[in-house]
Amino acid sequence: MSRGDLLTACFVGTDRPALTGVQWEVVLSQARRARLAGRLARRAVEQDWFATMPDAARHHLQGLLRVEQTRRNQTLWELDCLRRALRGAGFPIVLLKGAAYVAAALPPARGRQFGDIDLLVPRECLREVEARLLGAGWVGEKLDAYDERYYRDWMHELPPLTHVERGTALDVHHTIAPPTSRWKIDGARLLDRAREVPGEEPFFVLAPEDIVLHSAVHLMQEGDFGAGLRDLLDIDDLLDHFGRETGFWPTLAARAEALGVGVPLVQALDQRSRLFGRRPPGECRDSIERLAAPAPRRWLMRHLLAVALRPDHPQADGATTTLVRTTLYVRSHWLRMPWYRIVPHLLRKAALRTAARLRRPDRAEAGPAPGP
C-alpha cells in the first residue's frame, strides 16, 4: 500500500520507518513537495536509517546532504554580501526565518532548503534600506500600480527584491504580519527585544519568544500550507531548544498575550501536541489555555489544520483535502485584510490568472530544456 501521508510518520517518534520500496519512493516525493527533503536526509543520518533502505532512496538522500551543504554555503555567502551592503546602517537588521536559523545556529537550520532571505528593519528605515540594497545590486521587479500598493500599503514589506547578478531573492519587512491583519504587530515592539548575533554584526535575530510567535503567526495565516509541516517542525525544534532556558515558557505566554497572537500560538501548540505528543510544561498550561480561541473555533481549526498539514501530494490527499485547503486559503486572506479589500483582490487575481491562461499558446516558443 503506497497511499496516504507517509511523510509525517517519518518525523514522529524515533523508530526507523518500516516502509516498502515503493513507499520509500513516495516518501521522498512527498518530502520534496513539503520542502522537507533535506531535513529527511538529516534525520536519516541522525537515526541511522541508511542500512535498511533501498539503494535508490539512500542515494537520493545522500545526494540531498550534498545539496543542503551547498545551499547553506550560498546562504552564508549571501549574508556576507548583505553585510557589506548594510554595514554602518546605524539601525538593527533583523534576520528572520531560515537566515536567522543559520546565522544564530538554531536547530531548524539543519537540513533546511534555504530560499529567500527575509529581513526586518524599522519602518522609518525602509527607504534607506531599499536605496542601499539597490546600490549593491538588489532590484525590485517592475510592478503595476496595484501590486506596488498591495505590497507597500497593505502588506508589511517592500516588493520582493532580486539580485541582478546572483538572482537571489530578498524580502524586506517592517513587521511580521500585515498592518491590515487581524494579528497586526508593531514592528518596533519586536525590534525592541531583538538580539545581536555575536560575531555577525550588523545582524540581529528576534528574541526567542518572538521567533516562536513569528513562526506560529506565519504558519497560521499562510494561505498555502505546502510547507506547513516544515513550519510546524521548526516550531517544535524551537520550543525544544528555547524551552531548556528557565523562564522561557512564561515569557512566551505573556508575550503572546501582549502582542495579541495567543490564538495562532495555541493553534500551533495544538498541532504539536497532536503530532508529537509534546505539550507545554504543566505550570504554564493555564496561562496558555487562556489565550485560545473559543472552543468551537479551536475545535474546527484543529481539524482543518490536521488535514492541511498533510503533504500536498495526490497520494496523501483524502476526500476533504481540496475543500479544507480552499477554506484555509480564503481564511488566510480574511485574516490579513478586511473583506472590502479581499474580495476585489481575490477577484482580480482570478481574472488575471484566467486571462493569462487564455493568452497562453501551447508553449510554442519556450524550449523544454530541463532546467537544473
Add this chain to the structure above:
Amino acid sequence: MRLSELPAPEFDARLAGEGLCLRTGPFTARVCSAIAAVREGIRLLYADFPVAESGTCCDISLEVRRPPNLRRWLRPQVEFVADGAPVYEPFAFNQALPLLEWAMNWCIATHVNHYLLVHAAVVERGGRALVLPAPPGSGKSTLCAALVHRGWRLLSDENAVVTLDGASLFGTCRPVSLKNRSIDVIRAHAPQAVFGPPAHGTPKGTVLHLRPSAEHVARMDEPALPAWVVFPRWQPGADAVLAERPKADALIDLVDQSFNCARLGRSGFDAMAALVDASRVYDFGYGRLDDAIAVFDRLADQ
C-alpha cells in the same frame, strides 16, 4: 525481464496503474500514462529494456497525462506530472511521446545528486568514453546517432552520468532524439535503424526518437573510462578540424553545461576536475558526418 517479454495486458495495466518501472542504466524510472501514443511509443522504443517490479523504489517517477480541465474537449493537450504537480504548461497532444523523454530528462536533471550530470552525448569504444558536450543545435545528437551505427556503443545522447570520483561514466542508453534535418541525415546513414513516430510542431521543431540497439541496451550497466571530451561545432561544408583545447577553459564550459555541478558544491567540482584531468580535450569543427566518424575512429585507434 525485458519489456518485450512482458505480456501486453500486464504492460498496459502497469503503465495505466502503479507504473511501469524501466531500468535505464543507473536510473530506474517509474512511468505512468493512459495515453495510447505513449504506450505504443514505449513498447517500440524501449522493447529491449529491462523492467523492474512495480514495488521497486525508483529513482525517478513521472506521469504523462491529459490535463484535467475543460479545455481537453476543445483542443487536447498533454502535460507531465512529477511529485504530484504538473511541471511545465501543457503541450499540444501530438507531443506526448517527446514529452515523455523530456520529462525523464527533467526528472534526472532535477533530482539526481549522486552522480555528476553533464548535458552531453556519450559513446564508448574499447572501454573508453567520448563525451560530446554542447548547447542545443551543435549537432551532438546527430553525431551520437551516427557514431552508434559505426562501432561506438551508446551511453546517452543527453546526459553524461559521471561517478563522483570522476573516474567512470555510465549511460542510460535511452532513445536518441533527432530533430528536423538530422532525421533524414540519420535515415540515410543508418537505413536499418528503428525510428519512433515523428512529432511535428514541438518547441524544437519535428522530433523523433531512434531505438537503441538491443546489444547496447544489454550492456547498459557497463561503465566507460573518461578518455576524450570533444566540443563539436557543425558548420555547413566545413572541413573537419580537431584542435586540442586548454583544460581549465574546457572545465568552465563543462560546468556551464552541467545540470547539477553547482548544486553538488565541492563534490561536483572535484568530479568535474577529475573527469577533465583524465580526458584529452578538443574543439571540433566539421561539416560532413563521414569526416567526423573518420576523425573519431582515428582517436579511438590511437
